[in-house]
Amino acid sequence: AVGDTLRIRMEGDLQTLDPAFMIGGTEDVMMRCLYVSLNRLGDLRDGAPWMPWGAKTLEQRDDKSIAFTLIDGLKWSNGLGPVTAGDVKFSYERIADPAVASPWAYQFEQLDHVEVVDQQSGIIHLKSPYAPIYVVSLPYYGGHIISKAGTEKAGGKFTTEPPATCGPYIFSDWQQKQKLTLTPNPDWPGPKPDFQKVEIYIVSDDQAAQLAYEADSFDYTKVAIAAAKDVKANPPADTTVIEAQSTRYQWLTINMLSPRLQDPRVRQAVQYAVDVSQILTGVYNDLTARSTGVVQPGTKYARKSNTIAAPDYEKAMALLSEAGASDLTLTLTVMNDSVRMAVAQIIQASLEQAGIKVEIQPYDEAAYWGLGDKTQGDTYKNLDLVLMDFAGGVDPSENLVWSRPEQIGAYNWSGFDSPEFEEKYQQLVAETDEEKRVALANRMEDLMEESGGFVFICHEPLVVVHRTGMQPLIYPDGHPNPVFFKKSA
Amino acid sequence: MSFVAEAVQTRRGWGHFPLLRALASNPVTLAALVIVIVFLMMAAFAPWLAPYPPTKIDVLHKLQPPSAEHWFGTDHLGRDLLSRIIHGARTALTIAIGSVAVAGSVGLLLGLIAGYGPRWLDGVLVLVFDSLNSLPMIMFALAIITVLGTGTGTLIFVIAATSFPSYARLIRAQTLALKNSDYILAERLMDAHPLRILLVHLLPNVVGPLIILLSMDIPVVIMVEAGLSFLGLGVRPPTPSWGSILYDGYTSIRSAPFVVIFGGLPLVLATLGFTFLGEGLRDSLDPRLKLRRPA
Amino acid sequence: MLTYAVKRIGLGVLILTFVMVAMYAAVFLIPGDPATVALGPRATPELKRMLIERMGLDQPVWRQIIEFFRNALTGNLGYDVWSNRPVSALIMEALPKTLALGIAALATALIIGVPIGCLSVIRRGTVVDTAIGMLSVGVIAVPSFVVAIYSLLIFAVTFRWLPAIGAGEAGDIGSQVRALILPVMAIALGWIGYIARMVRASMMEVMGEPHIRTARSFGLPEWKIVGKYALRIAIIPTISLVAVGLGGILSSAVFVEAVFARPGIGKLITDAVNTRNYPVVMGTVLVMTAIYVTITIAADLLIARLDPRVRDVFRG
Amino acid sequence: MSASLAVRDLSVRYQTPRGEVHALRHVDLDAEPGQVIGIVGESGCGKSTFVSALANLLPPNAMVEGAIGYGGTDLVGLDPCRRRMLQGNEIALVSQDPMTAFNPVLTVGDQLVDFQHHRSDLGRAEKRRRIAAMLERVGISDPERRMNSYPHELSGGMRQRVAIAAALLTDPGLLIADEPTTALDVTMEAQIVHLLAELRREYNGIIVLVSHHLGVIAELCDRVYVMYGGEVLEAGDVEEIFDRPRHPYTRALLACDPARFDERLERLPTIPGAPPNLIDPPPGCSFAARCSRVFAPCHTTHPAAKVLPTGHVARCHAVVL
């Protein structure tokens, strides 16, 4: 049975409530409750369409300007007065300001400035046309609006105690690494959320979380992929299972900079030798299909198919001997959690069939991310194969951006250096015509696969269980927005 | 003299394996000895004993419950669990015996130096021992493993480096106790070289309790390896180890509990085996032996 | 006694210094920085630089260490890289929960393990002894996560007797105690075996001593001989063992804290290590080492209380 | 309480991995209340085994045969519960090493209170009063303070006094002292011997005193049992044994004691050879291998115990009635 309290499980604790420095996960969920953004997204199962939220109106004036008007009665807590267009200007420009060093600055890279028209309305001016702004920048992460006066009073910086909030809920209690409690904001002018109280429980272990869900400790939780099959087959009582594809996409990087992989035929041999279907069955329980690229499947931008769609060990071996590399040993670098290790072992076994020996080299998360960083030395040139995954977005640009040449030595670990790709990327972000954008995105993924630097695996499945008596709303990033959870009759 | 005759006779009567016979006289110790020997055989002859290659993946038959083909079932990648456990014995015992041997030798050496050497050196060494003891293990393990990379050698190094202080303390305490014993004084009186005293007279007398302690610590090390596997710091996959089997089993503990159960079984058996063997050794070597770890 | 304590504390301070130097060396060795851990591809170089500066890692190591100790003396253990909350506050929130867990677990283990060990000695050589021996050594080898998961399944999911996760509501002792039961069980089980074994071993040693024969010669009942005459001596090595164990439990409660989603020191330090949140790591290690040192000193003093022979040596 | 002691044909064997040790063989002993029985013999001849058997404190690997009659009951066949009732009540033991005889972590007073557990009629305070009185009695000054001391705070002599006090507290009918002075200095030994001598004046139970110090035996005992190789070779009143020893072993033993000679000896007298192996005791007389008066039957026939008119009992072929 669903009560007046919505109990949600998240994995990590809160670090900061400053949108400019937030990390994700719990923080984003919290901010969706505490702040407003100009627009918001719908459920990912509906394709996550965007709709106005903190703005009464939000319209594209021309390629480079968007006008907005805030809803009436939005008020800051702490007696800081009404929420104004000035606050919007402050929030966006702050994140875009390189001096602030916000990790989300890239989302507002194209922001020129925000023009304040009057108290409630303003115009967002872009440097160049940037179509993804409605789904990438405005509804989440950096799009949350903070109080100019409050922030300035706090010295321009704050972390877990925001100087003022204006969203449907207020942050009322925090038990470190255990529980966060949100209660309704009496000043909230918009539609009242269904739930009187939101509790966010912090449980990092998926196994434990599932047990705790069954023990009725909360009403909504993500489930480990390994357990998904079981949960689907025997769901706990009074439970609905949601299955979706998340925006986390996984692929195998084949590093062209590696001395062992300079020859395109060798890279292609690797591409031919990875049996992705085994990974999907073995690790993901066939909950998800093979991805054709990095772009979110199910959107119009997804490629129709992979160029190399099925493993061909003979071909791989032929390519290898052609390249004179029949005795190839490669290391496969991987982050040391159970899912990724399982994928790595299947890749290892699969490459073995083509005569490629693979040594798995696991790293802990922090060490792993430093491997491709050119400021940390030359390791990025020596990686062979890396199993990678990024959390992406629904707009293709968000996922393709990391393969740009300028990302070599940062996050383009394939060493994929294609001028054509860069050109197409620039066109993609500026283009507003959907047809053309689809063609651009598809071409970019073709380029990626042709380079021999990538084997696309999948977009990880998202499995969520929740009490039947409610309707959750999940953003494409896989995290819920508690404000729009509905009690079903 | 009849006493001498008696003594000589008994020596002969006991034959060449008095220790083995003494061990075998206690049924529990005998069982422990058998377990340990079985595990050692398993480790030695793993490739011949295992019904399947331990790394053979078969995703279509993953997490199969025990059956005629797979006596212990299969793991999350469809590998034969029994084969992995048999091969895992090799990894587990290599790491356990390796690190215990390394830690034991280092502890022995430093303990002797601390106990017999000059007092300032003793102070420095004790400080090192205590500090290493109070250093958080995971932090240390993480530092070493990220620098050296995972692998059996690294694991042995990490475990040895964190466990040798307790052996060193034991040896030091023993050495201090023996340092002023009459026979060491007698040797000093004959102007025996300190090195000779250390190696010929002190070493053989402190090493006994150490060996017993080491044998009882072997299962502890196996558990530590399992714990490090749990943190993703264990042996490099797909090498099977008891720790990694358990770790893999954890993710499917609900749907396929047999993985954890069969994966944990050798750990429990090995613990029983080595612990009781160690206790048996202690009882038959010297019933009054003080096996207390210095705090 | 006092001079002894002062000297031990001096030694403790030396150990602390030593450990902190080692920690800084480790930080120097371990690759990775908090920004890349938290943000992955979104971490900008500027942000990384900013965080490194905030952690003071851009300074020479010796300067960092001196700075750290100078601040630590004033109670300032640094600030969390992200939330900028004082590390001391984080520790103060996590520490009581872990202490409660550790102390409760070891107390439980003592309360159960010691009598079992005694029983084993009273019934030595019998089936009871062998059974206790097998069981107590056996449970040592059962990984605590297995106990944790299955106890969750039984007591929280099936019977719903006890809460599955968390450390209970702040200020509600009842709920805190209820939340403690399962984690305590998971940790204590292995320790029960360990303590029972330890008590039995040292008790068997004591039982061979002449004063036990004296007690026998006066016809004292076996339970009294074991439970009073032998235990008083046999418990002494167990105490230092438990002290070291308690020091260890505080940071090795990681698995159990993960499974029961108990916010504690173990979780704090592993999270901090995993995210390279070095100020938190340093502060926590300092506090944990200090606690470890304190506990061992306390154990020594306790032993001195229990063993008059040692006490006289301390009196000096 | 007082009753007489009659040991008949008592044998004790220890089970060891090397074989059975025949530590005590066919020992007879009689004692009346008020008597002090001395047991002498070389190391390893079974003295401790014998008194441990009397006090029911043999280690688990011991097997007992024969009978120990005490006040009409046979202690050997008694069930453990009844036997324990006798321990520390009827029979008390003062052991050899005062350094280790007391529990080091309990105060002397605590232990002495516990040792009176048979006296359920007394309260703790009364028991402590009795202890104080008894400590005073054995010559410990300031008994109240001493009761609160730990054993290691007392000197060896004092601890032995406490041990004697502990034994006396239970009003035993049989007081056994196994080498009570061996671990002590001459001066302490003299003081303990003196204390025992003083005590026996008012004590009316049996005292069994083990010692290999002939002087102590001579000073304290009424009757002496000379043991060798697990057997009693000669028994008799103290003057008889010291003045007119009949068994060659007794004679040799007495002759060895340098304290018997005031003038300096160039060579100290000795008994050549070593005691027999008790795993495989000789079939004949156990002293035969070392005896100066050995003749044919000694090696083959086990000599019977002969009762001499003087009250002597001797196990020797050479002794004629």
Next chain:
Amino acid sequence: MSALLATEDLDVSLLRPNFVSRLLNPWPRKLFNILEGVTLFVLPGETLGLVGESGSGKTTLARTMLGLTRHSAGRITFEGREVRTPADFRALRRQSAMMFQDPTGSLSPRLRVGTLLAEPFTIRRMAVGDRSALVRSMLAQVGLPESVAQLYPHELSGGQARRVGVARALALRPRLLLADEPTAGLDVSVQGEVLNLIADLRREHGFAAIIITHNLSMIRHVSDRLAIMYLGRLVETGPTAEVFKRPLHPYTATLIRSEPVPDPRRKRTELAIRGEIPSIFSRPAGCEFHARCPFAQPRCRAEAPAYQAVAPGRNVRCHYPMEIEQQERDAAIPAPINRRGSSNEVEHRQA
């Protein structure tokens, strides 16, 4: 004849036995004298008996003489030359040998007797032709069968271990033997064997011996001179026979009288000495024996007596040496505390 080894005013001081503070604190705070003003000599070929109660410092003295314990004041001379540096002591140790109190404990437990016996030669790197022949001859010398060479120390009986100790000590033909309690824990017969053995070997090789003991009845037969120690000081020295006949110090007299006599008709009725040896850490003021001395005078409580020569070869540390006021003293001996009930005694005698 000039002394082989002599000590003059030897002091040995030690930190209070607080091992923890010794462990942690290299600077000693308080000193206690374990030995104080010991002046003693041993002549070549002579046997000196060193007697005293437990804790009186006998073992410490022996160790100090060989440099195992450092002295804090005074001199040690060997053949007239002062022994001071470690090298001097090494040279001294080459010429002397020591037998320890615990016979088994002074043999390295993991080595066989054969190896142990050859050790003095191995350590000094002396060429020995046939090691087993050497071992055999050493065993023969102390009357042990060859098979003993194969045994470990714990397999030896007390007497055998003593013999091995003797063989080892005398292996290098020392000029001085220090024997610490050579008969402790042995049966009378074995005790005689060991002492006879030492005496025989001494006659053969002519070394001097210092025998430490508290067994008076034994020492009177084996020593030429006696030195009596009390609380770290010498209280009396003199030829053995004379000391036994006419003890000068009351302590010596009480020691002799405390020895039980193996004769049932000579039962002691009075107690020769009361009380216990005081702790070295709290030495009584004045004469240290005054608390236990039956003849203590006010002066004894106040003033420490000097160690003075009263007759040729006889020294005593007492204000009132015994023979001077013999009469008074005999009168002052305390009345017997109690006598055995006579009727009882008679009954038994008659039975």
